[in-house]
Amino acid sequence: MTIDPWNLAAILAMGVLTYLTRITGFLIADRLPKSGPVRVALNALPPAVLTAVVAPAVLSGPAEAITAAVTLFAAFRLPLLLVVVIAVVLVATLRQILGG
Amino acid sequence: MQPTASDASSTPAREFLAGATAIAPAVIAMVPFALILGQQAAAKGLSPLEMLAMSSIVFAGSSQFLAVSLWSFPAPVAALALAALLINLRHVLMGASLAGKVGHFPKWMRVVGPYFMADETWAVVERRALATRLTPAYYFGAALTLFGCWQIGTVLGTFLGALIDDPVRLGFDFAFPAIFISLALGFWKGARQTGPVMVAAAVVAVAVHAVVPGAWYVVAGALAGIAAAVITTPHEAVTP
Structure with missing residues (x-):
């Protein structure tokens, strides 16, 4: 029951990038307009x-x-x-x- | 924001349970794949603790499957990280869509919540937000149920070894399309509004899937679908 340091490094790198993909949409959404084509796109x-x-x-x-x-x-x-x-x-x- | 009468009567505990119930079919469908992933990880030489670390820190099924298939010793850190980034790029679009429905959540929940945003959870809570105001309890009820079962399933898989049959032969792989088809029905707003979105998304996704390896077809199909929506929506009809 051990964790190899290289394996942990790979898991952490994957985890950080995956979280970035998850949070980015929420962060940029605040700057998106509340109506118009962008809103149509998000609704779709x-x-x-x-x-x-x-x-x-x-x-x-x-x-x-x-x-x-x-x-x-x-x-x-x-x-x-x-x-x-x-x-x-x-x-x-x-x-x-x-x-x- | 559209608060409804049901808000007054629903307690957080009831909302949490409703979220957990909504995600249950996806959890049941996921179990064989969690077991298989654990089994393949063990075959690659990953320990149960490493499986738990990956499932809890990365928590993204398709990218974990790809990572395990690419794994070698010492771990190819850059290749694994890049593959995870590319497969999970669709999350950016999903998050941008969901953001408007969680704007009333406390700030820390808007930071922690996305960590648990799996495809199935996202689809279920988007569907919920169509019907009523999405509550944190509902979101985390769905998200944490899926997260917990994913941990148990993948770690258990590392111990079960070759006991599991082929999930594709048994049809389990088709549980996910079935779930997504059922959820997609809820977003149908008539042939004029939703028809072009679904046709464009389907055609481009199938075409890209046929010629480009990896998960690009989801991003390409989604972008084609929203482009179709923008093109076919009259300007005066644009309302939130």
Whole structure:
């Protein structure tokens, strides 16, 4: 149960830079205008980030695309945990069937 | 700021619990990956204490996976740090968006809070801020639950060794897209307003993902999405 000094140095360097990425958005947000195009951009950011994260995974194969469509439909009426269970079981099953 | 009637009736303890409950599906989906990360770190020669140090000091899943895959002895400090910076650049955009919803938090919370801002926590609290005023208790309920379970899971993984099956074969990798799709629904404000954002983000993310290695596709897709919003929004319709 030891920590190698080089490993600790790498972990600290990663940690400092990662925290900088996390705090920077909060620091610059105070200087951003409260209306106009910048505000439109920030309002659009959550759906833009979520879509960007999801799109390559969804379009990586037929099993994933079908599961995403079912997930979208299920998410309108079912609780999140159930939606996740359905998605995981369905994608695993479809990958077996389709050989994905 | 839109205070609602629910503010009066909700105690901090209840808000904390609501945050923890909201993040629970993401926590459950995360467990197999935490175990795998710990297992791979142990295979690379990292001790459980080093795993705990990385999970608590860095606390960023995808960059930790990349770091462990790149790890060698002595640790390539500059390469590992640069990789973490590039993968986590998306946090800048996420923080800029979330800042307006935590403006009423005490200052120390606005300094400490971002330390715990994982993707899943960010998505859950952004979704909450759509419905009601975000409270510190809700934020930290979600954030600390995920943080604590990440520590336990990754450290446990270093002891479990090869006991864990392949999470991709079992479909666990698709839990995260499922969570994000469900949360994205909450941001839908009609085809005219949100349609161009999602289409642009999806097309650019897929294209960049196909040709550029690493996590650039998230930043590129997000920027394309917000550019589409700015271009398609009439100037007179600009309201907070």
